[in-house]
Amino acid sequence: MIIEVIAVGTELLLGQIVNGNAAFIGSALAENGFDAHYQQVVGDNLGRVADAIGLALSRADAVIITGGLGPTRDDLTREAICAATGREMRHSDTYEEALRERFARLGREIPASNFRQADYPDGAEMLPNPKGTAPGLALEHAGKWIFAIPGVPEEMEHLLVEEVLPRLRRAAGLEGALVNRVLRTWGRPESWVGERLDDLFESSNPSIAFLASGGEIKVRITAKAASEAEALAAIAPMEEEVRRRLGPAVFAVDSETIESVLFALLEEKGWTIGSAESMTAGLVAARLTALPGASKYFRGGIVAYVDDLKRDLLGVDVSHGVVNERVAVEMARGARSRLAVDVAIAVTGSAGPEPMEQPAGTVVIGVATPEDAAARTLTFAGDRERVRTYSTTAALQLARLAMTGAWWRRG
Amino acid sequence: MIIEVIAVGTELLLGQIVNGNAAFIGSALAENGFDAHYQQVVGDNLGRVADAIGLALSRADAVIITGGLGPTRDDLTREAICAATGREMRHSDTYEEALRERFARLGREIPASNFRQADYPDGAEMLPNPKGTAPGLALEHAGKWIFAIPGVPEEMEHLLVEEVLPRLRRAAGLEGALVNRVLRTWGRPESWVGERLDDLFESSNPSIAFLASGGEIKVRITAKAASEAEALAAIAPMEEEVRRRLGPAVFAVDSETIESVLFALLEEKGWTIGSAESMTAGLVAARLTALPGASKYFRGGIVAYVDDLKRDLLGVDVSHGVVNERVAVEMARGARSRLAVDVAIAVTGSAGPEPMEQPAGTVVIGVATPEDAAARTLTFAGDRERVRTYSTTAALQLARLAMTGAWWRRG
Numbered sequence: 001m002i003i004e005v006i007a008v009g010t011e012l013l014l015g016q017i018v019n020g021n022a023a024f025i026g027s028a029l030a031e032n033g034f035d036a037h038y039q040q041v042v043g044d045n046l047g048r049v050a051d052a053i054g055l056a057l058s059r060a061d062a063v064i065i066t067g068g069l070g071p072t073r074d075d076l077t078r079e080a081i082c083a084a085t086g087r088e089m090r091h092s093d094t095y096e097e098a099l100r101e102r103f104a105r106l107g108r109e110i111p112a113s114n115f116r117q118a119d120y121p122d123g124a125e126m127l128p129n130p131k132g133t134a135p136g137l138a139l140e141h142a143g144k145w146i147f148a149i150p151g152v153p154e155e156m157e158h159l160l161v162e163e164v165l166p167r168l169r170r171a172a173g174l175e176g177a178l179v180n181r182v183l184r185t186w187g188r189p190e191s192w193v194g195e196r197l198d199d200l201f202e203s204s205n206p207s208i209a210f211l212a213s214g215g216e217i218k219v220r221i222t223a224k225a226a227s228e229a230e231a232l233a234a235i236a237p238m239e240e241e242v243r244r245r246l247g248p249a250v251f252a253v254d255s256e257t258i259e260s261v262l263f264a265l266l267e268e269k270g271w272t273i274g275s276a277e278s279m280t281a282g283l284v285a286a287r288l289t290a291l292p293g294a295s296k297y298f299r300g301g302i303v304a305y306v307d308d309l310k311r312d313l314l315g316v317d318v319s320h321g322v323v324n325e326r327v328a329v330e331m332a333r334g335a336r337s338r339l340a341v342d343v344a345i346a347v348t349g350s351a352g353p354e355p356m357e358q359p360a361g362t363v364v365i366g367v368a369t370p371e372d373a374a375a376r377t378l379t380f381a382g383d384r385e386r387v388r389t390y391s392t393t394a395a396l397q398l399a400r401l402a403m404t405g406a407w408w409r410r411g
Numbered sequence: 412m413i414i415e416v417i418a419v420g421t422e423l424l425l426g427q428i429v430n431g432n433a434a435f436i437g438s439a440l441a442e443n444g445f446d447a448h449y450q451q452v453v454g455d456n457l458g459r460v461a462d463a464i465g466l467a468l469s470r471a472d473a474v475i476i477t478g479g480l481g482p483t484r485d486d487l488t489r490e491a492i493c494a495a496t497g498r499e500m501r502h503s504d505t506y507e508e509a510l511r512e513r514f515a516r517l518g519r520e521i522p523a524s525n526f527r528q529a530d531y532p533d534g535a536e537m538l539p540n541p542k543g544t545a546p547g548l549a550l551e552h553a554g555k556w557i558f559a560i561p562g563v564p565e566e567m568e569h570l571l572v573e574e575v576l577p578r579l580r581r582a583a584g585l586e587g588a589l590v591n592r593v594l595r596t597w598g599r600p601e602s603w604v605g606e607r608l609d610d611l612f613e614s615s616n617p618s619i620a621f622l623a624s625g626g627e628i629k630v631r632i633t634a635k636a637a638s639e640a641e642a643l644a645a646i647a648p649m650e651e652e653v654r655r656r657l658g659p660a661v662f663a664v665d666s667e668t669i670e671s672v673l674f675a676l677l678e679e680k681g682w683t684i685g686s687a688e689s690m691t692a693g694l695v696a697a698r699l700t701a702l703p704g705a706s707k708y709f710r711g712g713i714v715a716y717v718d719d720l721k722r723d724l725l726g727v728d729v730s731h732g733v734v735n736e737r738v739a740v741e742m743a744r745g746a747r748s749r750l751a752v753d754v755a756i757a758v759t760g761s762a763g764p765e766p767m768e769q770p771a772g773t774v775v776i777g778v779a780t781p782e783d784a785a786a787r788t789l790t791f792a793g794d795r796e797r798v799r800t801y802s803t804t805a806a807l808q809l810a811r812l813a814m815t816g817a818w819w820r821r822g
Contacts, residue, residue, distance in 0.1 A: 013447040015438030016622070020429050022452070027426030036424040037459055039452035041433070048448055055466075211427075275693075275714070281700035282686075282693025285714045289692035292764055292795060300720040303686070303696040303712035305705070309750065313711065339720065353703055384703060 001172040002035045004060035006052050008068035008077055009151060010043040021066045021156050031180060031222075032165060034172070044068065049080035057084065057144055062168060064160075067151030069134035071114040077148050078119050078137070085141045087122040095126055099133060127163040131155045136163055145171055176224060179231035183219045183242055184256070185249040186397045193217045196245045206238045215390050219246075248406040251397065258396045259291055265403045266297040271342035271370070273399070275301035276314055276335035278322065279349035279363060283392040300339050304331070310348075314338065323348055323357040325375035328366030332375075336368045344368045345399045346375075347391055351384045360384075363391040367402040374407060412583040413446045415471035417463050419479035419488055420562060421454040432477045432567050442591060442633075443576060445583070455479065460491035468495065468555055473579060475571075478562030480545035482524040488559050489530050489548070496552045498533040502526075506537055510544060538574040542566045547574055556582055587635055590642035594630040594653055595667070596660040597808045604628045607656045617649045626801050630657075659817040662808065669807045670702050676814045677708040682753035682781070684810070686712035687725055687746035689733065690760035690774060694803040711750050715742070725749065734759055734768040736786035739777030743786075747779045755779045756810045757786075758802055762795045771795075774802040778813040785818060 005025050011017050022039050029036055037059065042052040049068065056063040068077030082089050096118040103110040117134050120126055127136030129150065136159040137148040145168070149159040169178070185193060190212050197219065200208050206223035221238050225231035243250055252261050266273055275284040285301035288294060304310040307318040314334030316327055331346035345367055352360025361382070366375035376398060380390040401407040416436050422428050433450050440447055448470065453463040460479065467474040479488030493500050507529040514521040528545050531537055538547030540561065547570040548559040556579070560570040580589070596604060601623050608630065611619050617634035632649050636642040654661050663672050677684055686695040696712035699705060715721040718729040725745030727738055742757035756778055763771025772793070777786035787809060791801040812818040 012434070013437050013450060014441045015434035015436065016624070018429055018431050018434040023423070023426035023429040025426065026424050030425045037454055037456070038463070039424060041450035041452075043448055045448070052449070213427075277693070277696075280697070281705075281709075282688070282696030282712060282714065285688075285693030285716075286691070286697060286799075289716060290796065290799075294692075295716055298692075298716055300716045300724065301693060301714035302724075303693065303714065305696075305700060305709055305711045309711040313713075313749075338724075385701065388697075388701075 001062065001168070002037055002060045003029055003062045003064060003168065004036065004038055004040070004056040005029075006040045006042060006049075006056055006063060006065045007151070008042055008044065008049055008052075008065060008080075010074075012041045012067075013043050021151060021153060024153070024157060025064060025066070025160060028160060028165065032169060032178060033174070034168065044074040044076060046076045046079055046083065049076055050083035053080055053084035053146065057141070057146070060144075062145035062171065063147065064164060065146070065148040066156055069117065069136075069148060069150050071111065071116055071133070073113075075116070078116070078121065081121045081124070081137070081139065081146055081148060085121065085139070085146070087139075087141075089119050090122050092118045092120060092126060095135060102133065127159055129155055129159060131158055138163065138167055174224075176226040177228040177231045178222065178224050179228055179235060181221045181235050181239060182254050183221070183239065183246070183250050184216055184252040185219065185246055186216045186251050186258070186393070188217065188246070188249045190217050193219065193246065193249070197242060200238070200241065203238070206234050208238065208242070215393055219250075248401060248404065251400060258393065258400065259287060262288070262396060262400055262403070263291065263294075263297055265400065266343070269342075269403065271297075271403070272299050272340075273297055273343045273345070274299050274335050274339035274341035275395075276331040276344060276346040277301060277303050278305055278310065278331075278347060279351045280347045280388050280392050280395065281305055283388055284345055284347060284395050287392055287396060299341050302335060302338065321357050323350055323362060323364055325364055325366070325377060328364040328375035329368070329373050330366075332366035332368035332373055342370050343399060343403060345395050347395050349387075349391060351387045351391075353384060361387050363387070363394065365391070365395045365398050367395075367399050367407070369402050371405070372402075372408050374402065412473065412579070413448055413471045414440055414473045414475060414579065415447065415449055415451070415467040416440075417451045417453060417460075417467055417474060417476045418562070419453055419455065419460055419463075419476060419491075421485075423452045423478075424454050432562060432564060435564070435568060436475060436477070436571060439571060439576060442631075443580065443589060444585070445579065455485040455487060457487045457490055457494065460487055461494035464491055464495035464557065468552070468557070471555075473556035473582065474558065475575060476557070476559040477567055480528065480547075480559060480561050482522065482527055482544070484524075486527070489527070489532060492532045492535070492548070492550065492557060492559060496532065496550070496557070498550075498552075500530050501533050503529045503531060503537060506546060513544065538570055540566055540570055542569055549574070549578055585635070587637045588639040588642045589633065589635050590639055590646060592632045592646050592650060593665050594632070594650065594657070594661050595627055595663040596630065596657055597627045597662050597669070597804070598812075599628065599657070599660045601628050604630065604657065604660070608653060611649070611652065614649070617645050619649065619653070626804055630661075659812060659815065662811055669804065669811065670698060673699070673807060673811055673814070674702065674705075674708055676811065677754070680753075680814065682708075682814070683710050683751075684708055684754045684756070685710050685746050685750035685752035686806075687742040687755060687757040688712060688714050689716055689721065689742075689758060690762045691758045691799050691803050691806065692716055694799055695756055695758060695806050698803055698807060710752050713746060713749065732768050734761055734773060734775055736775055736777070736788060739775040739786035740779070740784050741777075743777035743779035743784055753781050754810060754814060756806050758806050760798075760802060762798045762802075764795060772798050774798070774805065776802070776806045776809050778806075778810050778818070780813050782816070783813075783819050785813070 124139040223234040335344035349363035535550040634645040746755035760774035
């Protein structure tokens with residue numbers, strides 16, 4: 001089944017925003033086994049939006065339109081669907097009433113223009129949008145499907161996942177369930193992961209695939225079955241086998257992040273955490289506080305960018321250089337005591353572009369826990385920003401390995 | 412003159428990468444006064460790429476194609492241009508020789524497939540690409556223009572700016588120079604900026620426009636003239652007038668950033684800087700070290716996320732709450748002395764989603780310099796990430812106002 005995405009909005013043509021929606025939808029369609037040949041972007045112009053829809057209907061089985069469903073006169077997707085399909089516009093008194101109630105609940109006056117959002121092309125189904133005022137639309141027309149969903153990413157994602165994809169799967173005759181589980185790994189190259197899973201790639205249901213992004217390798221296990229429960233049951237033994245082969249390289253499942261995994265470990269052990277940073281200069285602390293409720297686990301950090309502060313604030317002996325594993329361990333131990341935390345993550349290194357003691361891209365990460373302390377030297381290619389970002393992720397990953405004991409066991 | 416951008420690449424359809432190129436080109440085209448009605452994305456398929464080019468030629472005056480110029484069999488843009496225009500493929504022995512020399516210089520074997528990059532549609536000009544092996548292409552066909560440039564962003568940007576835009580401007584009869592200067596402002600709403608510049612919007616050359624993005628308002632002054640020098644001369648008095656009206660709200664010009672502006676101020680005054688952070692937890696320190704050479708100005712920072720560390724590491728009296736201006740000033744003063752810096756930036760607040768003392772989105776920023784210390788309370792809407800990012804920018808901006816004395820003068 002071929003599906004074409006049309007993004008509506010002059011702001012996209014002007015480059016004021018990047019079309020992240022198209023990437024999100026493209027990725028979701030691919031995961032569900034749908035094909036895509038083209039994407040379009042079109043400005044807020046009735047004739048051109050209608051033409052874009054007509055073109056997409058001529059070459060695809062279904063069209064997903066994002067944007068142009070707002071309350072202003074620029075929002076023309078509803079009208080364009082009517083124009084492209086020769087259908088008349090209807091008005092839903094029920095939805096108008098729901099809009100009134102929504103605004104009343106918020107204690108706000110409803111602008112008259114908002115009632116346009118209760119309009120729909122004849123025959124279309126209105127798709128509930130709990131995150132905004134514009135409903136989505138689903139219309140079967142001449143054996144093809146047209147979906148329109150808002151351009152606001154949060155609303156788009158919700159409507160795509162909850163309303164559009166299930167209808168597309170039914171339309172494609174994919175009656176049963178398709179379930180993906182993504183195992184996220186860190187610290188091993190793609191070739192290492194690939195070799196260990198080599199024979200598993202022959203399995204067709206569940207199937208496995210892997211992709212590298214942002215310094216991690218993701219292994220995706222996909223199962224098709226009559227029901228979600230059956231698909232999950234088919235995934236379980238494959239997941240167990242993949243985990244057995246990859247060991248502690250697997251750090252998270254699906255939407256879990258290294259931050260959420262660390263917090264779960266801290267919660268389990270009743271520990272607190274802190275940081276001592278030179279090269280990453282606050283990025284580790286910032287990542288550790290990105291999630292709400294961080295203050296339960298994260299107490300604080302010291303950014304000791306210059307040598308005398310490493311000495312004065314962390315008690316590090318800086319007389320023999322500052323980019324080495326001894327210093328990283330001393331920084332971590334110093335942070336444990338000065339911040340009164342159980343686990344401390346330390347980062348020192350040379351971010352570039354100029355080398356500092358070590359070649360640019362060298363990072364030394366130390367972790368101290370109540371059990372032990374150790375450091376490891378890594379190198380990353382790329383510019384300063386990339387080196388700092390990757391070093392931050394590496395620091396969080398090594399903290400995980402230290403807290404589970406996998407680091408010391410591995411030697 | 413209407414211009415259509417076509418991005419070629421199956422990875423775009425699959426959502427593996429986001430089409431940032433289209434946004435960059437769209438923005439550059441708009442700045443140069445060109446119109447855009449559509450953008451297309453098409454996978455690596457010869458017939459479909461050719462169809463996309465044909466469609467674009469039917470409705471635009473020029474087409475810019477990104478991607479599909481690499482050495483692999485998937486790279487089909489050259490062939491698609493031939494197919495769409497009925498032209499034959501030629502081969503440039505000169506360019507093949509240049510490729511051989513390039514690889515020899517790098518001491519690398521040249522893969523035979525790379526010689527495909529010396530192919531070009533009959534009549535096309537090869538555009539030099541100093542950043543990669545794939546040349547761009549420029550072809551005048553049936554009164555319209557076709558440009559093909561690589562999809563690698565760095566190469567795309569170079570070829571667009573250096574080769575494509577000048578040719579488009581000549582084709583559009585824009586003979587002289589068009590120069591933009593962007594004055595970046597922070598801290599005043601769009602309406603405040605708009606009111607102060609109201610009558611200036613009537614000026615047509617230089618013209619002014621403004622746009623809001625990422626919490627700042629940018630004022631763009633554009634002049635057209637026979638030469639760049641004349642355009643710059645036309646911009647100067649307008650810039651002076653805008654600066655006079657907006658005062659210290661203007662913090663940077665063109666590609667300057669608040670970080671580079673702060674460093675210039677620190678250099679001028681011979682001062683060092685440090686940070687004391689609670690809510691932003693390292694983001695201020697990370698921003699202050701994003702630029703190479705930061706250690707000349709930035710010494711370090713303290714992330715005091717929990718109350719007892721605010722007391723122990725910064726000497727703050729936390730007995731009457733921690734989200735208020737007195738605490739922010741004490742944090743800044745504490746950081747000045749503990750970090751031995753001239754300027755200290757302090758941030759405390761409630762990032763959300765749960766309120767902490769103050770409603771979520773409340774941030775209190777303190778700055779201490781050798782001259783004085785003060786704090787200000789701001790509120791930002793949005794989620795935790797947005798509140799922390801905007802608070803970080805606000806902290807850097809207030810440090811600028813404090814260092815220039817504009818903060819104390821304003822009262």
